């Protein structure tokens with residue numbers, strides 16, 4: 001019987017546990033134990049309910065395009081619980097000089113693909129618009145090294161696009177800033193387009209026409225396209241609960257932080273923080289990289305050093321509930337992003353009741369505000385009352401909302417988002433090489449090859465396959 005330890009019960013560790021459990025039920029000679037330091041499973045994935053509103057304290061959805069979270073739902077038998085974002089209302093605004101300006105039609109991430117909306121938007125000055133037109137002439141270019149996302153985008157479209165688009169968009173995904181993030185790690189598709197077409201706009205136009213051709217071939221039912229974001233009917237916590245319900249209760253050790261991992265001839269000795277140890281044939285460290293570093297300090301000091309060098313950012317999410325009547329004008333679209341140059345503390349605000357209408361009763365309005373990120377780590381040390389006062393003041397300044405919220409919730413996420421800084425892919429390759437020198441060790445989580453929920457699920461699934469020593473079959477499990 002192969003004994004496997006999973007350290008960390010966020011979605012990465014849970015995905016690993018689920019796929020191990022699935023194979024165990026199918027007859028694999030395997031036994032697993034999941035160690036989680038907190039009293040609950042899910043890590044940053046956590047949903048709350050207040051006055052009929054569904055609040056996401058951490059992730060609120062996942063990109064539909066990346067398949068692994070959807071596949072996990074299918075494998076769990078909860079595919080019918082997936083809900084799509086309300087893309088008919090999809091419109092995102094950017095705060096520019098104190099005014100909310102809609103992102104122009106045809107803007108794909110930060111790449112303009114439609115002439116007229118780009119020409120008439122007040123999001124960019126004429127200088128930037130001319131530069132965007134000139135970008136169409138860029139010649140293909142390949143670079144061996146890495147650079148920051150800001151340098152890359154500025155090279156194509158100028159500093160204004162970095163400030164008003166690239167930075168706020170990347171800050172929304174990574175809680176980081178474009179000047180530090182690695183273009184090869186966070187915008188790999190654009191790097192490929194640059195080397196193939198030179199111009200990102202031309203690359204995007206090619207991609208779009210290929211997509212349209214594929215759509216035309218697709219059955220009528222699929223032609224409307226998939227929603228950009230997917231989530232769970234009862235919130236992201238539903239995914240956590242569905243996995244937990246499949247795992248054997250004896251396999252779960254909550255409130256059990258792991259202190260260290262020591263290699264043995266035939267596996268690993270796992271030392272718990274409160275005392276006591278257990279031996280395993282294989283361990284999956286599904287924790288933040290800096291925790292994995294601490295666990296492996298003695299076993300692999302070089303590996304630990306690199307893991308420790310992966311920076312993390314902290315953030316705060318604030319949920320605010322209102323009555324619909326408290327808004328003089330109903331907010332339109334999915335919400336807005338706030339460039340750093342606007343000198344506000346909030347980085348973004350989502351109109352949850354528009355993005356996922358079932359998350360608030362018709363007479364309620366639910367906003368979710370993000371603060372923090374690499375450039376404002378201090379926000380975490382503020383008292384809730386100070387954070388709320390700042391958020392309410394800025395909401396009044398930006399959308400003219402001066403009503404008192406009916407309820408508020410503040411959630412703090414300390415060092416939760418890995419930063420893929422310049423050179424990240426090189427660091428991950430080194431981690432991979434050094435990890436392989438320690439047999440029976442797998443790493444999973446958001447520190448390596450994707451920060452979003454689907455990528456985390458993929459890392460957990462891959463770690464489970466590695467622990468089993470065989471690829472996982474794709475099809476749904478046979479019943480117990």
Ligand SMILES: Cc1cc2nc3c(=O)[nH]c(=O)nc-3n(C[C@H](O)[C@H](O)[C@H](O)COP(=O)(O)OP(=O)(O)OC[C@H]3O[C@@H](n4cnc5c(N)ncnc54)[C@H](O)[C@@H]3O)c2cc1C
Pocket residue numbers: 007008009010011012013035036037038041042043044045057058059060061062063256257258259286287288291315317413416417444445446451452453454456
């Ligand atoms: C505020 C916020 C919003 C986000 N929004 C989105 C979104 O909308 N869409 C999206 O796709 N992604 C989003 N993300 C990113 C995504 O949610 C995370 O990358 C992902 O959930 C991380 O999962 P994980 O299991 O790797 O890590 P975590 O969830 O951090 O789990 C790690 C677990 O390890 C445990 N642990 C730590 N140390 C030990 C130890 N010594 N022993 C035992 N256990 C330990 C921790 O308690 C924790 O439960 C968001 C992240 C945050 C913070």
